[in-house]
Amino acid sequence: MKTETRWVKRIFWSSAALIGLLASYGAAGLIGGAIPSNRSWRAPARGVHIFVESNGVHTGIVVPKVAAGVDWRGVARAADLRDPRYAGFDHLAFGWGEKSFYLETPTWADVKLRTVVTAAVGSDRTLMHVEHLPLPRSGDGAREIVVTPEQYRRLAAYIRASFRAGGARYRGYAGYDAFYEANGRYDAVRTCNSWTGDALRFAGVRVGAWTPFPVTMMGWF
Template sequence: MRWILWCAAAVFGLVASYAVAGLIGGSIASNRAWRAPAEGVHIFVESNGVHTGIVVPKIAAGVDWRTIARAADLSDPRYAGYDHLSIGWGEKTFYLETPTWADVKLRTVAAAATGSTRTLMHVDHVPLPSARDDVREIVVTPQQYRRLSAYMTASFRANGAHYAGYGPYDAFYDANGRYSAIHTCNSWTGDALRYAGVRVGAWTPFPVTVMTWF
């Protein structure tokens, strides 16, 4: 019994330390001097409570996403008529089995946290979103947008496969990168924004560590 209690306390301490470290890392600003321009490309950051993603226009500032997110990849190509994409990165099993908090399973979280190279890009074809609690609008310069797009594009595995999504409007694609407790789907969102030059947390492992900046 004492051994069980010791193990439980150790696990609790590890989880608590991770949570505290993540919140601290998310509160430390990178790109402190960044200010949104008066005019530029309008993008959005969104969260479903588990995953965060970045919503971008299909065509803007010389970037055309239609060669990557193809209409033919959707089970219903008519949804490709929408003019924006919501793009996120994550671990394959975690993505496919945990679209919401209600679907989270301890074994899935534990397996992903220990590290996995089985990663996917998730792409939704969506209309222009409206800013709300789970969707935040950001304005970036054309140059910042091109940097952001370059980072996001590099996350797609060249010549990788694509898979059916949750519905007729989305699809998954093989991705580059290794998922872990340190580099989560939300860390990817923060990394992409940071690479573009946007002010965001130094380490953003949780949805709140991304969304609180906007």
């Protein structure tokens, strides 16, 4: 009986510690997402129109293929797609994330505990996800942002630096997207959503100081 009691106590305290850790992480993420950076930023009356999008798991940044002297057609090529016809669309969505998490979890329904734990602990296997899209419509899944040409070029430089030079390419979920090997380490602190926030923060856009969750990104726009 004493042995069984000890095991019950261990399970209880281990479970309590895990719940406490997850609760603390969630609270820290929400607090970090609520602290503004680039406080003085205001959207210009005219400029480059970009979007922040979310599918409930990942967030990404949607940009025009050609704008403000930036041309993405040499980075996201028609030959990388299952169906090259989608390269005729005039916008691209960029996202960054852990390789297994990205390839195995297009929606929350596909999330596996093993994948989550592996990503949270840390992984150097990261990818850029690129989708060829028409002009998005601002709504629940996308928020429109206007930035100056200079801010957009800074954003583009951050996105370009996330691609691993000479890295491998992978077919995407459908005919209109592809994955590319990326730079950077993924973990519980630097998630796909914090990458989105980092990119916008680097460009000078007002966003949370740390944005690990979709809500901490989308709530700003």
